[in-house]
Amino acid sequence: MKDSxxxxxxxxxxxxxxxxxxxxxxxxxxxxxxxxxxxVVAEGCHHQAGFPHAEVEAIRSLGRLPKEGAAMFVSxxxxxxxxxxxxxxxxxxxxxxxxxxxxxxxxxxxxxxxxIEILRQSGVHTEMAPEEFQSRATRINFIFNHYITVQKPLIxxxxxxxxxxxxxxxxxxxxxxxxxxARLNMMQWRRLFPAICVGSGTVLSDNPSLTARLPEGxxxxxxxxxxxxxxxxxxxxxxxxxxxxxxxxxxxxxTTSVGLNNKHAVxxxxxxxxTLIEGTKDENEKIKLSELPRILKELRITALYCExxxxxxxxxxxxxxxxxxxxxxxxxxxxxxxxxxxxKLNNLKIKDSIIQKLGEDILTHGFL
Numbered sequence: 001m002k003d004s005x006x007x008x009x010x011x012x013x014x015x016x017x018x019x020x021x022x023x024x025x026x027x028x029x030x031x032x033x034x035x036x037x038x039x040v041v042a043e044g045c046h047h048q049a050g051f052p053h054a055e056v057e058a059i060r061s062l063g064r065l066p067k068e069g070a071a072m073f074v075s076x077x078x079x080x081x082x083x084x085x086x087x088x089x090x091x092x093x094x095x096x097x098x099x100x101x102x103x104x105x106x107x108x109x110x111x112x113x114x115x116i117e118i119l120r121q122s123g124v125h126t127e128m129a130p131e132e133f134q135s136r137a138t139r140i141n142f143i144f145n146h147y148i149t150v151q152k153p154l155i156x157x158x159x160x161x162x163x164x165x166x167x168x169x170x171x172x173x174x175x176x177x178x179x180x181x182a183r184l185n186m187m188q189w190r191r192l193f194p195a196i197c198v199g200s201g202t203v204l205s206d207n208p209s210l211t212a213r214l215p216e217g218x219x220x221x222x223x224x225x226x227x228x229x230x231x232x233x234x235x236x237x238x239x240x241x242x243x244x245x246x247x248x249x250x251x252x253x254x255t256t257s258v259g260l261n262n263k264h265a266v267x268x269x270x271x272x273x274x275t276l277i278e279g280t281k282d283e284n285e286k287i288k289l290s291e292l293p294r295i296l297k298e299l300r301i302t303a304l305y306c307e308x309x310x311x312x313x314x315x316x317x318x319x320x321x322x323x324x325x326x327x328x329x330x331x332x333x334x335x336x337x338x339x340x341x342x343x344k345l346n347n348l349k350i351k352d353s354i355i356q357k358l359g360e361d362i363l364t365h366g367f368l
Contacts, residue, residue, distance in 0.1 A: 001038070001071075003130075009035065010103055010133050013075035016045040016054065017140060022191040022212075022219065023048050026302045028141040030054040032074040034097070036067045053079065055088040059095050071099035075137045077106040080115040089115045093122055103129045103137035107145040139352075142367075143193070143303040146323065153296040154303040156193070156324035157316055158186065159342055166334035167310055167342035174206045177330050181359035187212045189326060191219050193305035195296070199312040200227035209241050210307075220247035222301060226312065228256045228287050230265035230276075243272045254295060256281035289319040313343050325350055326365045328358075 016031025024030075024046050032054035034042040044057025052060065055078055059066075078088035078100070092100060100119055105128075106112045119126050128134065138145065146154040160177040161167050169175040178186075190196055191212035202208060203225055212219040223242050225232060230253070232240055242251045252275040260266060260278060269276055279295060280288040296304055306316060316322050327345055353366035 005038070006073075006101065006129075007133070009033065009040070009073045010075075010101070010129050010137075012040070012043075013054075013073050013103055014137060014140060016043055017075045017137075019045045020047055021188075022193070022221075025049065025194045026144070026147065026300070028076055028144040030074065030076045032058040032072060034058050034062055034066055035071045035073065036069070041066075041070075050084045053085055053088050056085070056091050059091060066095055066097055068096075069099070070097055071101060072097050073101045073103075075103035076141070077102050077104065077111075077113075078115045078119070079106070080111060080118055087115075089118045092119065092124070097124070099125045099127075101127050101129065104134045107138070107141075108148045139354075142324070147302040152293050153301055154323050155292065155296075155306065155316070155321050156304065156326060157306045157313060157322045158189070158326040158328070159313055159345070160186075160328040160330065161342050161345075162330050162332045162334040162339075164333050164335060165341055165344070166339040167313075168340040169334045169336060170338040171340040172201075172205055175334070177332065178328050178361045179330075179359050182328050182330075182361040182363065184214075185356070185358050185363060186326075186328070187214050189305060190221060193221055193303050195222040195224055195299075195301045195304045197224040197226065197304050197306045197312075198308035200225060200229075200232050201311060202308040203227070203232045203240050203242065204237065205309075207241050208307075209245065211247065220250050221305070222299075223247070223251040224304070225251065225253045226287050226289075227253050228259055228281065228285060230255050230259035230262045230269065233262075233265035233268040233272075235264060235268065239272065243269075243274055248273065251275075252277055252299075254279045254287055254292075256285065256287055258285050286315075289315050289321055292319075292321050310340055310342055317343050322368055324366070325368055326363065329362045329364070331360050 013031040017029040020029040027049045030046045032044050033040050042058045042062035044054045046054045080087050080089050116126050143154050196210050210223045254277045280291045282288045350366040353364055356363045
């Protein structure tokens with residue numbers, strides 16, 4: 001098989017993997033296909049945790065045993081241990097597949113290379129993708145990779161700023177910083193992350209829905225609100241959208257003992273069916289954000305997409321919990337007297353950064 005043909009097939013595995021975008025947590029996205037005599041005869045992807053893995057999906061969709069000499073292309077090393085599903089290496093061996101082309105190795109230090117070794121010892125020809133593709137196949141699962149290697153949730157911060165570093169034209173009021181292509185891109189990241197987070201100020205001023213509104217439908221991640229005093233439940237405020245819409249059961253509020261002592265607010269949250277989570281308060285009676293990774297882990301949330309205003313962004317960066325940054329930059333300039341400045345980001349070193357042009361706006365994202 002020519003390298004150009006392999007490239008097309010590897011690229012297809014990533015297209016299949018993306019079908020699981022936002023649905024496979026805490027598992028990775030994986031795509032697989034079976035090739036006979038140079039033709040793709042079956043495809044599969046991992047749809048959801050607990051469901052069959054991509055390799056098994058491809059084998060099942062074929063509906064018969066692969067022909068002699070058949071090959072499998074898979075975007076990630078087949079698993080070699082039993083979890084909610086049997087190990088995929090065994091399914092490949094049982095199917096009689098003798099050639100396996102792998103996009104990237106398993107990032108789990110305990111498993112990395114184990115599936116490849118089992119296949120090779122069983123007489124299966126295994127071949128890794130070129131380094132360029134390995135890099136892409138690894139990056140698509142940056143949330144899973146971080147969680148499985150560091151054993152901590154990945155906390156990401158999203159900021160949209162004007163050309164002069166402002167995040168709002170008027171403090172306390174929502175501003176349209178970026179245009180349609182960038183806004184759609186933000187929705188796609190909301191769809192990927194299992195949870196999204198804002199502060200009480202954003203809930204009160206913007207009344208956001210915090211859903212991913214995409215052409216294929218509306219999706220709602222777990223929605224976390226940082227509200228140390230439960231001010232968003234003040235009876236002077238109407239019910240916020242995230243507390244009363246069809247996805248309200250996915251909203252949780254992290255507060256402190258100060259908030260929990262606010263009986264009227266607690267009662268209102270209870271009537272709305274909103275879960276309250278007590279976090280540690282700092283010396284200013286605000287939520288101690290350094291505790292956020294622990295809270296996320298207790299909630300079994302592998303990653304968090306943080307939006308919101310300048311205060312939350314400043315605090316998250318100052319407490320050193322942000323590990324990934326999405327920085328949208330607009331050519332607009334907000335230079336009015338009420339313009340709100342965001343955190344200074346130019347001194348931050350973004351590792352393995354990816355830069356995308358989205359219409360007139362630019363997105364830079366990567367690890368901190």
